[in-house]
Each structure stands twice: as structure tokens, then as C-alpha cells.
Amino acid sequence: xxxxxxxxxxxxxxxxxxxxxxxxxxxxxxxxxxxxxxxxxxxxxxxxxxxxxxxxxxxxxxxxxxxxxxxxxxxxxxxxxxxxxxxxxxxxxxxxxxxxxxxxxxxxxxxxxxxxxxxxxxxxxxxxxxxxxxxxxxxxxxxxxxxxxxxxxxxxxxxxxxxxxxxxxxxxxxxxxxxxxxxxxxxxxxxxxxxxxxxxxxxxxxxxxxxxxxxxxxxxxxxxxxxxxxxxxxxxxxxxxxxxxxxxxxxxxxxxxxxxxxxxxxxxxxxxxxxxxxxxxxxxxxxxxxxxxxxxxxxxxxxxxxxxxxxxxxxxxxxxxxxxxxxxxxxxxxxxxxxxxxxxxxxxxxxxxxxxxxxxxxxxxxxxxxxxxxxxxxxxxxxxxxxxxxxxxxxxxxxxxxxxxxxxxxxxxxxxxxxxxxxxxxxxxxxxxxxxxxxxxxxxxxxxxxxxxxxxxxxxxxxxxxxxxxxxxxxxxxxxxxxxxxxxxxxxxxxxxxxxxxxxxxxxxxxxxxxxxxxxxxxxxxxxxxxxxxxxxxxxxxxxxxxxxxxxxxxxxxxxxxxxxxxxxxxxxxxxxxxxxxxxxxxxxxxxxxxxxxxxxxxxxxxxxxxxxxxxxx
Numbered sequence: 001x002x003x004x005x006x007x008x009x010x011x012x013x014x015x016x017x018x019x020x021x022x023x024x025x026x027x028x029x030x031x032x033x034x035x036x037x038x039x040x041x042x043x044x045x046x047x048x049x050x051x052x053x054x055x056x057x058x059x060x061x062x063x064x065x066x067x068x069x070x071x072x073x074x075x076x077x078x079x080x081x082x083x084x085x086x087x088x089x090x091x092x093x094x095x096x097x098x099x100x101x102x103x104x105x106x107x108x109x110x111x112x113x114x115x116x117x118x119x120x121x122x123x124x125x126x127x128x129x130x131x132x133x134x135x136x137x138x139x140x141x142x143x144x145x146x147x148x149x150x151x152x153x154x155x156x157x158x159x160x161x162x163x164x165x166x167x168x169x170x171x172x173x174x175x176x177x178x179x180x181x182x183x184x185x186x187x188x189x190x191x192x193x194x195x196x197x198x199x200x201x202x203x204x205x206x207x208x209x210x211x212x213x214x215x216x217x218x219x220x221x222x223x224x225x226x227x228x229x230x231x232x233x234x235x236x237x238x239x240x241x242x243x244x245x246x247x248x249x250x251x252x253x254x255x256x257x258x259x260x261x262x263x264x265x266x267x268x269x270x271x272x273x274x275x276x277x278x279x280x281x282x283x284x285x286x287x288x289x290x291x292x293x294x295x296x297x298x299x300x301x302x303x304x305x306x307x308x309x310x311x312x313x314x315x316x317x318x319x320x321x322x323x324x325x326x327x328x329x330x331x332x333x334x335x336x337x338x339x340x341x342x343x344x345x346x347x348x349x350x351x352x353x354x355x356x357x358x359x360x361x362x363x364x365x366x367x368x369x370x371x372x373x374x375x376x377x378x379x380x381x382x383x384x385x386x387x388x389x390x391x392x393x394x395x396x397x398x399x400x401x402x403x404x405x406x407x408x409x410x411x412x413x414x415x416x417x418x419x420x421x422x423x424x425x426x427x428x429x430x431x432x433x434x435x436x437x438x439x440x441x442x443x444x445x446x447x448x449x450x451x452x453x454x455x456x457x458x459x460x461x462x463x464x465x466x467x468x469x470x471x472x473x474x475x476x477x478x479x480x481x482x483x484x485x486x487x488x489x490x491x492x493x494x495x496x497x498x499x500x501x502x503x504x505x506x507x508x509x510x511x512x513x514x515x516x517x518x519x520x521x522x523x524x525x526x527x528x529x530x531x532x533x534x535x536x537x538x539x540x541x542x543x544x545x546x547x548x549x550x551x552x553x554x555x556x557x558x559x560x561x562x563x564x565x566x567x568x569x570x571x572x573x574x575x576x577x578x579x580x581x582x583x584x585x586x587x588x589x590x591x592x593x594x595x596x597x598x599x600x601x602x603x604x605x606x607x608x609x610x611x612x613x614x615x616x617x618x
Contacts, residue, residue, distance in 0.1 A: 040069040075116045077163065078166045080245075090261070096209065098133075100137070105138045107125070107208065107209065107212070109141070110143055110199060111145075112149075115149075118140055119174075123174050135187060139191060145196065151339065156189050162182075199228050200228065203231075204234060211243070222459065244266075310324065310406040312347070351374065352385075371386050372409070373385045384410045385409065386406075513530035514610075517605050520545070521547055529610075533612070546562075552581055558591070562608075566605070574590065576590045592609040
């Protein structure tokens with residue numbers, strides 16, 4: 001019998017994800033990984049991994065929701081506030097050279113999710129160094145495997161709910177309110193660089209002063225955790241700091257890290273020259289080249305925003321992800337529009353239908369130039385634009401999106417000259433240092449049996465603690481989803497109550513008896529005026545057949561007119577019957593019959609309007 005931990009079908013599913021999408025989950029804990037995959041399978045009513053593998057092969061659009069389910073992005077500003085306060089006051093303020101004006105500080109936020117942790121680092125470093133020194137010295141590299149979470153992090157915009165975990169004073173200092181959202185200060189935002197990074201496969205960022213990786217290691221098995229920690233040890237300076245989550249204690253990795261404060265999970269690497277090991281590395285890019293790359297990345301980011309041509313960047317999902325200052329000014333685009341679908345914005349169809357050209361460039365994989373596009377301005381003048389579409393591809397030829405450039409050629413249009421402009425493709429990914437690490441060869445002396453038992457017990461407790469923390473984050477994610485559904489249900493219930501009150505007010509105000517019957521002649525509505533005419537209350541006749549009522553109205557004569565309305569023989573009909581009202585008076589009752597039409601244009605019943613037109617005798 002195959003255990004769930006070694007299910008060959010599930011392993012085939014993981015191998016398919018690795019080969020088809022480049023996501024290697026083989027180092028993740030099988031229990032939590034299978035639980036997340038089963039959660040996504042339930043949304044399609046699939047109960048075994050083999051059928052789900054077949055479903056993925058037929059429906060490639062399923063990869064995105066699957067990865068979003070596996071990669072739990074539960075995070076927040078100043079998460080575990082006491083730990084962050086200790087890091088700032090007892091570690092950063094005492095161990096970092098805060099007085100220097102030039103010495104760079106390099107920080108890596110690994111597994112940054114939607115960016116709250118990276119911006120928390122920026123705030124505490126800016127608070128300790130001062131704004132000016134922060135801009136001069138600090139570089140924060142924030143990485144994650146989830147591209148969708150990174151896209152949200154790059155926007156640096158958060159709701160009031162996201163910021164409720166820290167004081168108003170910090171919110172006022174570090175965020176600018178734009179509509180209903182709060183945007184992180186642009187001058188500090190430039191120090192934070194986001195990029196996709198796989199902790200298991202990609203080379204680590206080196207020469208770090210601080211490495212923050214909180215509640216990420218707990219998703220990996222023990223072997224993969226060990227490999228990642230070796231990379232972290234290589235990445236940190238001897239004086240560097242490692243800051244982990246509350247579920248990660250490193251009890252079995254004392255040869256790599258020693259605790260500064262175990263309660264808050266803050267560690268210092270064992271100095272590399274004190275460890276008995278043999279390490280062979282491919283030579284790294286020297287410091288001068290590394291600094292040049294950093295300067296190039298900074299210049300490229302500023303240059304895109306300051307270039308004189310209006311430029312938009314559209315990703316493969318059709319979302320507007322970047323717009324420089326001239327584009328935002330020319331087309332009235334604000335920061336809140338970044339990340340929205342292009343089709344929701346006016347620029348998608350005015351002055352040019354952009355979506356058809358996007359479809360063509362993806363189909364032909366060739367650049368497109370549209371000349372002399374006419375744009376009518378509000379001052380009754382005409383502007384002419386050359387619109388250039390450039391396909392963005394990486395070094396492997398994979399399409400990443402499209403760059404759209406708008407060139408104002410109004411002053412040249414009268415001379416009928418076509419401008420030829422050279423297209424420059426923007427690089428969309430930061431180059432990472434290439435290095436390969438040779439497997440660390442060490443020889444461990446055998447521990448005494450009592451130590452082995454203790455280490456085994458500690459590992460089991462650590463694994464249980466990590467599993468509980470994982471389930472806690474999953475429950476938190478599920479609670480947030482349920483809260484959203486409850487809010488929607490509450491809103492719809494309120495709308496339904498308002499509609500019912502509105503309808504009852506109309507029925508009560510009518511000076512005629514109103515009776516609504518369904519297709520089986522059963523009474524659905526019986527208003528107050530009908531009660532006054534025939535002497536029966538609404539609760540006495542509800543769901544009763546109108547033909548079975550014993551009132552002063554010859555109801556049998558209504559059978560045929562009601563049936564005609566239900567079958568569509570007539571759309572409306574009016575008859576007058578002799579009747580006796582509840583006071584015993586003989587009257588002539590005029591009855592108008594009209595069909596009850598549903599929103600799907602089906603006849604669901606008949607509306608009868610009853611009015612007393614003449615009293616025959618006393």
C-alpha cells in the first residue's frame with residue numbers, strides 16, 4: 001500500500017509542474033503541499049491526483065489559481081511587532097554603523113509575498129538612519145516565487161485594513177493617501193527592488209548585512225531547509241544578521257548559525273573561516289561590476305519615468321503594469337490605474353483601439369507601428385501620434401508583454417514626413433549574480449545515543465510546530481475569504497429587504513384589490529384593499545387556490561381568463577362580474593387580468609386588479 005507521503009501519482013504531478021512551468025515543489029513538505037493541492041481540486045470536484053493531472057494538461061489556465069493556492073501569501077506590516085522592535089533597537093541600532101555616510105547596507109527579504117515585510121524593513125531602517133542616509137546607503141532586494149504577489153508589491157499601494165497594525169504616526173510619515181488607498185513614499189520606494197527568485201534553484205544574493213526570511217522555511221522538508229540555510233550562510237557577511245519566523249528555530253543547524261535572541265528568531269552566521277569545510281565556488285562578478293549593475297538598474301528605473309516619450313507596458317494578461325510620467329499626463333492615468341485591465345481604461349480605445357494590435361503582435365511575434373493616429377483635444381485642436389508596439393521577450397524567447405510608445409508627430413504631419421524611430425526594448429528582469437556552489441563536504445562525528453534521541457525529539461517537535469503554523473496561516477486565509485462572502489451576503493440581504501419594502505408600499509397604496517396567482521391558480525399576493533372587499537386576510541388565503549375561495553365573487557368565472565393569460569392567448573383582459581362584497585352589498589366588480597412576466601420573459605402567473613364600479617342595490 002502506498003502512503004500519501006510517497007504517492008507516485010502525486011510525484012508525477014509535481015514533475016509535470018516542474019517540466020511545464022519551471023516550478024519545482026519537490027522540496028516542499030508533502031503533507032501541507034497535498035492539502036493545498038486538494039483544496040484547489042475541490043473547486044473542480046476532482047477527488048484524485050491522476051484526474052487532476054489530466055485536467056491540468058487540458059486546461060493550462062488552471063496553473064495560475066493552483067500556484068496561488070499553493071503559495072500562501074499570508075503576511076502583514078510589523079507582523080510579530082515585538083520581534084521587529086527588538087530587531088531595530090537591540091540589533092540594527094547596536095550592530096550597524098549608523099553614522100557613516102557612504103558604507104552601503106544590503107538587505108534581502110526572501111519570500112516577501114505582497115511586499116509588506118520589505119516595506120517594514122524600509123521603514124525601520126529609515127527610522128534608524130534618517131531619510132537622507134537611507135536613500136544614500138540602503139538597498140533592499142525583495143524576492144518571491146509568486147509573480148502575482150510581486151506585481152502587487154511593486155505597486156506599493158495598500159488599503160486602510162492593511163495598515164491597521166501600526167500607529168497613525170508611521171502611516172503619516174511613510175505613506176501618501178491616493179483615493180481609498182495608501183501608497184508608500186516614492187523616494188523610499190526606489191531603494192526596494194522586487195524580483196522573482198527560487199530559494200531552491202537560484203543563486204543567492206551575496207554580501208548581505210541583513211537577511212529576513214520569515215515563515216517560509218517551514219514549508220520545505222528538512223533536506224531542502226538545510227540546502228537553503230547553507231545558501232543563506234554563504235550570502236551573509238560574517239557580521240550579518242538572519243531574521244526568521246516564529247516557527248523556525250534552527251536547533252539542528254548550529255554549525256551554520258548561532259542565536260542572538262532565540263525567542264525572536266534572530267541569528268548570526270558562524271564565521272566562515274571558523275568552520276571546517278571545503279567550498280569551491282565559481283568566481284563571482286567582482287565588486288566593481290556588481291556596483292555597476294546596481295547603478296545601471298537604478299538609472300534604468302529613473303530613466304523610464306523621466307523619458308520624454310509617453311510609454312505604457314502591458315503584461316500578457318492584458319494589465320497595465322507601468323506608465324511613465326508623460327503617459328500619465330497625456331492620457332490622465334493615475335497611480336491607481338496601474339495593475340488594472342487595459343480594457344477598463346479609456347486609453348484602450350481612444351485615440352486608437354489598442355487591443356486588436358496587441359492580439360496581432362502576440363500572433364505574429366513582430367513589432368507594429370501605426371502612423372498618424374488622430375487625437376482630438378478638448379480645445380478643438382488635433383494631435384497626431386505615431387504609436388509603436390514592441391514585443392517584450394526574455395533571453396529564451398518567452399513573451400513577457402508589450403511596450404506601447406506614443407510619439408507626438410503633430411509638427412511634422414503638415415510636411416508629410418514619417419519619423420523613423422529606433423525601438424528600445426526594456427529589460428524586465430534584474431540580472432542576478434551567477435554562481436554555483438559545490439556541495440559542502442563535511443564529516444560528522446557520531447553523537448552519543450542520548451544526543452541522537454534528543455535531536456530526534458527536537459526535530460519532531462520542530463516539524464509539529466511548523467505544521468501547526470502552516471495550518472494557522474491556511475485558516476487565516478480561509479477566514480478572510482469567508483469574511484468577504486459574508487459581507488456580500490449581508491449587502492444582498494439588505495438590497496432584498498429594501499425591494500420587498502418598496503413593493504409592499506406600492507401594493508398598500510393602491511385603491512383597488514390586487515391579487516397575484518401563480519400557474520397553479522394559487523394565491524401569491526393579497527393586498528389590504530382585497531381584504532376590505534372580500535373579508536379574508538392575506539394569511540388566510542396565502543397558497544390557496546383562488547377558485548376554491550368562498551367569497552361573494554363568482555371565482556369559477558375567472559378560470560378561463562386566467563388560463564388565457566397563462567398560455568399567452570391574451571396579453572391582458574378585462575371582465576366585469578356581479579358580486580357581493582364583505583358587507584353584503586351587491587356590486588359590479590371590474591377585474592383586469594395581466595400576465596406576471598419573469599426576467600427570463602416567461603409567464604409565471606397572473607395579476608388581477610379588482611375595482612368596485614357600481615352598487616346595484618342596498
